[in-house]
Each structure stands twice: as C-alpha cells, then as structure tokens.
Amino acid sequence: MAELRVILVRPRIAGNVGATARVMRNFGVADLVLVAPEVDPLDPAARQLSTHGEGILHAARVVAELGDAVGDCVRVAATSARVEGRIREQSQGLPDAVLPLLVADQAHGPVALVFGPEREGLTTAEVARCHHLIHVPTDAGYPALNLAQSVAICLYEHRMATLRAGGPSPEAPAPLALQERAYDALRDALERVGFLYDERADAVWHALRQMIGRAGPTETELKILLGLARQLRWYADRNATGS
Numbered sequence: 001m002a003e004l005r006v007i008l009v010r011p012r013i014a015g016n017v018g019a020t021a022r023v024m025r026n027f028g029v030a031d032l033v034l035v036a037p038e039v040d041p042l043d044p045a046a047r048q049l050s051t052h053g054e055g056i057l058h059a060a061r062v063v064a065e066l067g068d069a070v071g072d073c074v075r076v077a078a079t080s081a082r083v084e085g086r087i088r089e090q091s092q093g094l095p096d097a098v099l100p101l102l103v104a105d106q107a108h109g110p111v112a113l114v115f116g117p118e119r120e121g122l123t124t125a126e127v128a129r130c131h132h133l134i135h136v137p138t139d140a141g142y143p144a145l146n147l148a149q150s151v152a153i154c155l156y157e158h159r160m161a162t163l164r165a166g167g168p169s170p171e172a173p174a175p176l177a178l179q180e181r182a183y184d185a186l187r188d189a190l191e192r193v194g195f196l197y198d199e200r201a202d203a204v205w206h207a208l209r210q211m212i213g214r215a216g217p218t219e220t221e222l223k224i225l226l227g228l229a230r231q232l233r234w235y236a237d238r239n240a241t242g243s
Helices: 014-026 044-050 054-059 066-070 086-091 095-105 124-128 147-164 176-192 201-214 219-240
Strands: 004-009 031-035 061-063 075-079 111-115 132-134
Touching: 004 014, 004 066, 004 147, 014 031, 014 044, 014 054, 014 147, 031 054, 031 066, 044 054, 061 066, 066 111, 075 095, 075 147, 095 111, 095 132, 095 147, 111 147, 176 201, 176 219
Parallel strands: 004 031, 004 111, 031 061, 075 111, 075 132
Antiparallel strands: none
C-alpha cells in the first residue's frame, strides 16, 4: 500500500513542524513534505518538540510549490477552517467522511493531506488543486486549530479508516530476519525440554512454525517468543545439572 503523505505549506513556526513529526510518528506515517517553508525543519525548536520523530524531520523533503508535492498523488485532501466560497463549499467534508476515500485509493498510489500556514491557511487556489477540503467542526467562536492538532485529528481518522477497512494492524509484522531468529531460538529450546525429540520432530516443528507465521507476528510478539525460549532453556539447563 502506498504511503500517506503529510504536506505542510509555508510553515512559519519550527515548533509546529516538530510537533507534526511527533504525531506522524504516533500514527506510523513517515512521508513529510514542506512547501516553501519559512523555517528549517532541523531547527532546535522543531527537534525539541518532535519526540521520537527526529528521523521524519531529517527525511523531510522541501519543494518550491504545492504542485511539486502532490504531482504523483492519486487523491489529495486539503484542510481549512474556512469553508465559505463556491470552491470550498463544493469540496468540503468532515474528517471521518474524507479520510476513508484516501485509504481506499492508497492501493493505487500516493495520497496526501495538505495543511496551510499557521496564520492564514491555504489559499483558495491551493484548495482548488485538491480533491477534497477537510473541515474540522470546531466552535464558530474560535475555529482555528493549531497546525499539529489538525494533523493529529486527520491522522487519527486515517488510522481508524484503515483499521475499519481491514488494513495494516497498528504494529506491522516483524521483518523475516527477526522471525528466523525467534524460530531458531524456540526450536532449540523445545528440543532441550524434550518436546521435539524423535522422528516426528521436523513435522511437528514445521506445523508450529507455520502456525506462528500465519499469525503475522509483530516485533513485540516475537520478543515474547524469544523470552519464552530463554526461560525454557534456563529450565532445561537447571534440570540437566540437577540443581
């Protein structure tokens, strides 16, 4: 599945860029593009607020204009507190209505969420280049959200739409290298405690391996298996010495 892209247009506050990287890290999104930024994404204020999202800041791409950021995308949604005007009225929708459309199209290519600069937001011309306009239904007395808060709301809805569509789980399956390490450790431990011991050992182990593999174990789950293997080996060694 193609990656969701977060695009910040002309961001002016380094802390907001850093906080955006943090919330992207929270929701497993890594593709950040800055359009004509007025701040350095590696500014100390950005790094300070990124909290485990520094890798996203380092990998962020900087482009000159919005077209450079969305040219390869199959669906793009802008965000704005302003919904008046013919163009904005025709394309606007709530986050929980628009984000499932992006999720559905991710199988065909990149999709993007576009956020405007802190003070004035996206221009109508920029909104017109996007397929949808997301409007968060805030109180009319003060509708303008902080930039990173807007990103958090949209990424939450994207994650929920992904889960409802049967997409990736919150933690992806672990790499095969880690799976092989866990399999080797577990087989050794099962042999030591006598579970795998005769001519049927290979067949039984194959069945166990297939059962674990079909579950698509995550890195966290494989660490549990590695812990189980260590404890089994400890038990086997303890009994072998009669202690």
